[in-house]
Amino acid sequence: MIDAKDIARAADLLHDVVAPTPLEYSRWLSELVGGDVFLKCENLQRTGSFKLRGAYVRMARLSKAERSRGVVAASAGNHAQGVALAAQLLGIKATVFMPQGAPIPKEKATRAYGAEIRFVGTSIDDCLREALKFEAETGAVLIHPFDHPDIVAGQATAGLEIVEQCPQVRTVVVPTGGGGLVAGIATAMQRDGMPIGVVGVQAAGAAAYPASLEAGAPVQLAGMSTMADGIAVGLPGKVPFEAVQQYVGDIRTVTESSLSKALLLILERAKLVVEPAGAAAVAAILDDPKAFKPPVVAVLSGGNIDPLLLMRVIRNGMAAAGRYLSLRVRIPDTPGGLATLLTQLAHLDANIIEVVHERISESLSLDEVEVALQLELRGEDHRERVLAGLTGNGYTYMLN
Structure with missing residues (x-):
């Protein structure tokens, strides 16, 4: 598990690479919760999500020999873009395995940053298996989307920003897939004398954490079905799982209808574009607004959405409302x-x-x-x- 020193070192590495994202006050959510609610806009981060944080920290720490062999990653798009941009900045060759049907804007952005893309399977888990084979065959270094201490430390820097921007925060709500972001933020929230609750939110059709936490170890889902590709992970990572066990107070699940409704309201009320995964924290607040102790920070984890999917989600969100x-x-x-x-x-x-x-x-x-x-x-x-x-x-x- 990482600690405060690891997070501080990650923040130093990212100082000239990642700009702090805005923390926007949300009047409409505050009225529902009965206290202040803020939106942490990681959808406005370079590459459109938080993923650059972890990818750059992991890759900046590779040795010269490791960099010469290149890197490989598996991603539905956000981690792919983070790895591709980090590789471009560091002068490293990157190969990315993406699932069939990955969002076109994420694919195009990943290619634009110079990465080679290979399509395989229908999920991140399928891509991870192929990336591991590629690593064994070529010597390329696997940049895991969530299961590595450097990745978690990099994502934790978003938590540092939350504390700096909103020192009075009492609850942070975080979209959760493999667990790198929620584990990092939860670790960053550990401050003496000022308890801050962290809540992870998963899509109901891809919720691996509830059963895993009950079992006391990561448990593979038999299948997944959700439009929130950014958090569609069937097996929690071992590294983030330990931090989630220790520091995350609750894991909630949200339906596809709730995700659509939240995405529509974020677009209309906050004037922000997010992808379905990026709307998960707001969806959980809308489902049960009185369950979160204010001041609350809801993390908008990503904003990379195909315009055609956006149209369908808006229609679904309007129907749900x-x-x-x-x-x-x-x-x-x-x-x-x-x-x-x-x-x-x-x-x-x-x-x-x-x-x-x-x-x-x-x-x-x-x-x-x-x-x-x-x-x-x-x-x-x-x-x-x-x-x-x-x-x-x-x-x-x-x-x-």
């Missing part, structure tokens, strides 16, 4: 039938985004047609009023 509704309504096949439906929706103050009029289907009777609608609404109450209004006017509907 009751502001987007997709449904199919059956109407009589008579002149003016569609116009009557649309007029009634207008009276219900529903903004119609899209209409598809389907007249022929084996599931329809001869005297009816089906209309597929996408509506923009004002929230959960408005959604219920619209559905009740349709029912009250004699329509049957099916939600998509």
Whole structure:
């Protein structure tokens, strides 16, 4: 395990490489929590996430002989960019294994920093296995995304900044995958006479820590399913696991719906772009705002998101907040039938985004047609009023 001296040395290494990221006050989250909430904007870090911190510290400490053999990494994108940029700054050849379907902006940025990319498998765990084979075959040094003391020490420097920027902090909420960031921040939070609680947040579909902590050792997940690729790790690292066991007070999980809702609100209210993993801490606060002792710092761990995924997540987030509704309504096949439906929706103050009029289907009777609608609404109450209004006017509907 690392200590305060390790973190201080890492901070010295990063002094001219990493700029401190802003700590922004969040009025809307503060109102929910009942006390001050701040956002630690690691999404604004160079490469768009915290990963450069650990990658640079690890690689700066390689010997001349190790640097000459190059480095290899496994990543869905954020660690890849951190390794690629650190390698560029240090003059080291980098090879990165990325899962099939990795976000295009992360792939393009990694290539732009000069790294060679190889696609393999569908998860970070698949990529790690291939990176280990590459290390054995070529002698390249594996730069693990989270399971090395230098990586954890580098990520811990974000914790030092939090303490400097918000000395009164009482709770820090951290997106958690393999555990490097939450372990580093939790270690940095250990200050005599001033207890600071640290909460890790995982996607429910990729939550390896709860079972691992219960077992007392890292346990491999049988499978994962989440859009939050940045924290989709099936096996916690041994190095961060020890720190999490000792210093992290709670691990919470959040659903895909919660992640979408949080990402949308961060975009709308904080004017910040984050990826699904980067929204995990805010998602946990939104799920249970009174569970966190203020002042609270929520870490926005990354902002690298494919624009197409962003569009889908925004739509999902709007649906989760009751502001987007997709449904199919059956109407009589008579002149003016569609116009009557649309007029009634207008009276219900529903903004119609899209209409598809389907007249022929084996599931329809001869005297009816089906209309597929996408509506923009004002929230959960408005959604219920619209559905009740349709029912009250004699329509049957099916939600998509």
